[in-house]
Amino acid sequence: MSLLELKNIETYYGKIQALKNISLTVNRGEIVTLIGSNGAGKSTTLKSVSGQVKLGAGSILFNGKDITKLPAHDTTLLGIAHVPEGRRIFPRMTVKENLMVGAFGVKNKKQVQEQLERVFSYFPKLKERLDQKGGTMSGGEQQMLAIGRALMMKPDLLMLDEPSMGLAPIIVEQIFEIIKELNNEGMTILLVEQNAYQALQIAHRGYVIQTGEIILQGPGEELLHNNQIREAYLA
Amino acid sequence: MSTLQVKNLTKTFGGLTANSDITMDVAPNSITAVIGPNGAGKTTFFNMITGVYQPTSGDIILNDKSIARLKPHEVSKRGIARTFQNIRLFGDVTVLENVMVGMHNHLKVGLVGTLLGLPNVRRQEKEAKKEAYRLLEYVGLEAFYNELASNLSYGAQRRLEIARALATKPSLLLLDEPAAGMNPRETRELTALINRIRHELDVTIVLIEHDMKLVMEISDHIVVLDHGEKIAEGKADDIRNHPKVIEAYLGKGAATL
Amino acid sequence: MLDQILQTLPQVLIDGLTLGAVYAVIALGYTMVYGILELINFAHGEIFMTGAFIGTAILMTFSGLGWLSALPAVIALIIVLVLTSLATGVLGMGIERVAYRPLRKASKLIVLITAIGVSFLLQDLVRFISELKNGNYIVNTPALFSGQINVKASTLMSSFNDATFKVTFIVVLIVAVVMMIGLEFFVNKSKWGMAMRAVAQDPDTASLMSINVNKVISLTFFIGSALGGATGVLFALHYGTIDPYIGFILGLKAFTAAVLGGIGNIRGAMFGGLLLGVLEMFAAANLSIMTGNVFGAEYKDVFAFAILILVLIFKPEGLLGKAVVEKV
């Protein structure tokens, strides 16, 4: 069954149309990746799902429920976590506080503690820096924190917007490992990446988006070997 | 053309040593890459060279003169320009004007001249406009010259930062993760641009980058930092196979490079 | 000269602390809203003033009904504080809703304009109502606590004179400290407090953390304005006379105090307020003695502002503020 379904959505920034008739589905337990060049509309797609931007047309179903009109703070409560582009950690809060903010919607204290331990097991560095202000951390550290923060709400669907951006290769590797691991543990993942090569390698399925439209879709493996894609995004 | 020498450079933030005793030389007209894990202190290193942070100890020498205690704008006058890891454009100003700001050091106009509108001032102003446009063409942004910088897409903003830095007519250009957020094809174009800048404009380049494909392809020399210390330096091949670097930075994926 | 200064010192300190406590609690409201929205809520002084009037109105009603003599003063105080806080809290929320929220995405300075507009509106509105009801906009607040306490400072050190203070001083100080601790705890330790800080730093991202940004901002204004209203009541009780223009000058001083302590910092606001109060009082009492009658008490604000500027030059983030280093 599909966990997330976008039906013909269109999104505008003022008069500029950023998304044109986008339809895509993410099935429970899948890793789906969305690739495309700068300004294609990848981030906008994620923002439309999480409710950060309003839709011009179309509808979005999550878990069978219509979430088209829900604002961001409500979609997250339903189990959608969105790790935004550019990390966006809270600069004047400590690492610990950043993580706790991630658990804002979680009522169960024990669950929070459990998640915290899990986050530390993925990112031990965060545990070392619990009291450092988020804003003074290096780029990579911030990215880990951003993912960790999203995991705090123990989401059903984790949407990651360019998680590998600005990270050391070894960390990128780790992050992709972690994504796989999270997926193996049952989490559904929608991954936006510029790093198409690695993204397609771990994805079950992928969509290619160009100037606001989906131009290609298929299993990850297949896209990886698609000539058109190799030409545009992988070479 | 210039040579940069860094001697025993150290920077601490409270208890944290972000750069520890770093010594390195940058040869004229070369491309040097500084790589290392996140938080290794690469950006801090750039910040000290450009005067944003004062070194805790050590010295930075540009063409035989120390620049370690200079203010950022004085460093800029000595011919060092940079881009920023988290883009810092003048958002509410047009693309062309962003580049023109970069020409600050080269416009020899004063308050009085400006007020009187002296011919000399007008001429320089006109020249500056053209020069700025040429630089936009150089990085492929000429179509956007009248747009506000904040309205550009991410990749375009990165290139605008490069154009603005070039406007200062630097002899040494520091690029902090210029390819971040670009897809492989865009990265390839960026690689070409950097090479052109080095060859056509005679600029020495030091860059920080996590895209190993770009780094390996382009650099004459690579310096690897980890935990603020220099753990290795050398040519691409040396680095690729350097066990410490693999362990700290490249990971097992290094084999594919 | 030193003798003279020492003689009055205990009294000067007590008076300074009283005034400072008033500054401090108003400063708390400023700091609170500033800390969350990075907005100088210029209308805060007027909310404080409105609180003073509402509190006075309630007290007058009580005394008209004869309740004031029937109730223990502390109970009456608590009732008035609660009622006034609720009223000004709602007022603050309303102001945010109408005048600030539509401008959330606009530049911070345009909000300054609406804030000034709201100040003017409130001033005239309160003036109008009290003039209509009372025939005069200067209003006297019924006393809840009376009595003086004597401090035998001379037993401490022979060069001191004895000092006295009013009971309301204790009330102001206690309420101020309670408010500060409560607020400090709320903002730093509670979940909603954390949400407030998150919203302050990045509202878009905060909303991705299930935080309802509008709700948090409303809450912030409610608490800030409730504090302001409560302070107004305390002020009215302590000084006994209020007018619609007290908000401006006290708001200004309180804002200065907040900055002195480090704006956005709750302990800083408290400390800055007390310090400013003591400095001002000290200057008013001693400037002419210290300068041989060249500069008198009228220079006390110059003295206070000069110290503020000096502090900011050497510690630009305020006395207790933490330097926010921008990561380059």
Add this chain to the structure above:
Amino acid sequence: MKKLLDALKVNKRAQIILLVCYIAITSLSLFFAQKSVIAFLLLLFSLLLLYYTSFQNRTKWLIAGLILVVLLPLSASQGDAYQSYMEVATLVGIYVAMALGLNIVVGLAGLLDLGFVAFFAVGAYTYGIFATAQAANFMPFGSYPLSGESFWVFILLGCFVAALFGILLGIPVLRVKGDYLAIVTLGFGEIIRIIFNNLDKPINITNGAMGLSSITPPEIFGIKLIYPNQFYFVTLVILLFVIFTVRRLEHSKIGRSWKAVRENEIAAQAMGIPLVRTKLLAFAIGASFSGMMGVVFAAKQTFVDPTSFTLLESITILVMVILGGMGSVPGVILGAACVTILNLQVLTELTDWFNQLSLNGVITIPDALSPAKMQRFIFGALLIIFALYRPQGLIPSKSVTFDLKDLKEEDDETIAVPANKTEKLNA
């Protein structure tokens, strides 16, 4: 309706005809009506219309000059209220110049200043002290009051002294940022006012709270300037100079560095812009406009005292800038004009009118609600409404746009703007 407007937008001739008609009607009605605030305001409004026409800049300036120098004084001169119009117009000019000065500091350089009126005070006192016998108290040489002819020198002097104070204030600015800066400037403004209010001892320099009265009026070619219509022209000349200066600076290297500092200090420094000098220059130039107008103000009022330079005054100037549109010269001019006229003319007239109504028993309003007392209320409400409906200001600032022809080398003209942007990016 919209179509009509669109059509008008492209048709220059129609614009000319309409504008001329409009100006003619308003100036004639101002000419013939005994006292018509409405006609006066409508005539001023023509300047705004002019701004929106699509004439060339030079033409606009010419027409504006014609209206301000000839038409406005001439057509108002017949009515009873001539001097009072000129008084209002003079004050508008003074405030516009100050608002333009503050606009450099706040709008261009992004430095929030809440004590701007201090520079106005400095200018006013500079003239006030020397144009009364006051200076004799501490100046060992010279005879005071100075003659009215010295006024013209003092305009320059006021400019320099205020600029000096601007730099003085600027020094703490080097370390203080954002809202902290606001409070430092506020404190500075208060310090200046309190000092002027108290500097009657130990040496009597400013005559303290009593203020300086009987300031020598300016004199030129043996004519003493005492009437508002004379000051109107003095103000106009200075104002033109100010606008000219602002325009020149805005589009220069200096203006760009202000904007760069405003947008991102760190990047600005990396481009070689010295923060300290750039900020100080903004303060100094902004202050100097106020200083000049301070001199004019002192001469016009023939009296200065510290109550004219309160914090509220600083806030009012800031309101003009923000309301008009930060960074936008036409906006700031409009903002300053609107606020001043509103305060001095419209609210007063409105109050007057209500008063007449209630005195004649047409309506009865409780005294507490008398419109005179509700001026702040009305002003506050207007501020809120304006801000909510024009959050960018009345005329939002536009970024400088360039003409492609100016940018390209003369010789190559073949490059066309590529239709497909992404393609070009990849080139």
Add this chain to the structure above:
Amino acid sequence: GCSGAKDSSGGESNGKVIKIATQSPLSGGSATLGDAIKLGAQLALEEEKSAFDKLGYKLQLAPYDDQGDSKKGVANAQLIGSDKSIYGVVGHLNSGVTIPSSETYEKYNIPMISPASTATDVTDRKLKSVNRIVARDDFQGPAGAKYAVEELKAKNIFIVQDKTAYGQGLADAFKGAAEELGAKIQGYEGITVGEKDFNGVLNQISAAKPDLVYFGGLYAEGGLLIKQARDKGIKAKFMGGDGLDSSTLVDIAGEAVKDTYLTSVAGDASSTKFAKDYKAKFNKNVESYSIYGYDSMKVMLQGIKNAIEDNNGKLPDRAKVRDAVRAITDYKGELTQVGFDDKGDNKFAKIFIYKFDEAKYPAKQEGEITQ
């Protein structure tokens, strides 16, 4: 909008309209006083309406709000000057506004009578159009000093003033006279208008232990100063000028007001017919300046009447009216006799000394001093 106002003034009498303007702060901190001036003047004008109707003129009040701001005052003055039907101005409250505004009146030859500005500079500039019915600071201050030193036997005096033109002018005049009379001035301090806590200065006073504290300033600060002084246990007598002469002083200070003296140019107005009429018309108690406003207006209208009579029943130009007002030498006002000297000061301005024996306004009259 103003042309409409003109038409509506047609009314029953077809005679020419004579307008008298008032200028005083109707908004802001000292609006109570400004309002009192306006209302007092309004009452006077309405009483005279029928008399002028008989002469064939229609009287009208044109109240202006100077906001206590000199810019606003001057701008209004220009408006007043340009309104040809205005023949006189009653105002202003603050000397700081009176001085620059009167320069404008002088240009237009409009007579002005100030019911409240006491600064010496107001009339010392010898303008033809400037008059006042109140005593000058350099009369009121010394009168107070004389009483304080001679009657109250004050030897050590502490002076506080509010650093406004009014407060400072008065306090300076008091200080000079008191020193001459042999009193010792222990301190001379300034406070800030609008503030509510004066304990800093009071601490000095409490250390100095003077016999008398003189306050140059208005009732709002004065009331608090007195109250806080008594709270501190300061036993000294208090004395102030006409600025303290307000019922609000008693409201603010309460019981503490006992043993406070004040000098005023007005005798006890509360029992007059004026006070009753005022209460009946405006439902407000008289303030000190109400009657000043009333008398100023009466004098102004008397001057105009004189001018009309001198001109065979026709209204002369403003300059003549101006001179006719100045020429008044002996007008019996409701409270004060009025006669202007060559500077425009009131020759008959008297100083009355009041004392608060209980917390009730008005205070008890204790003495009277003439020039």
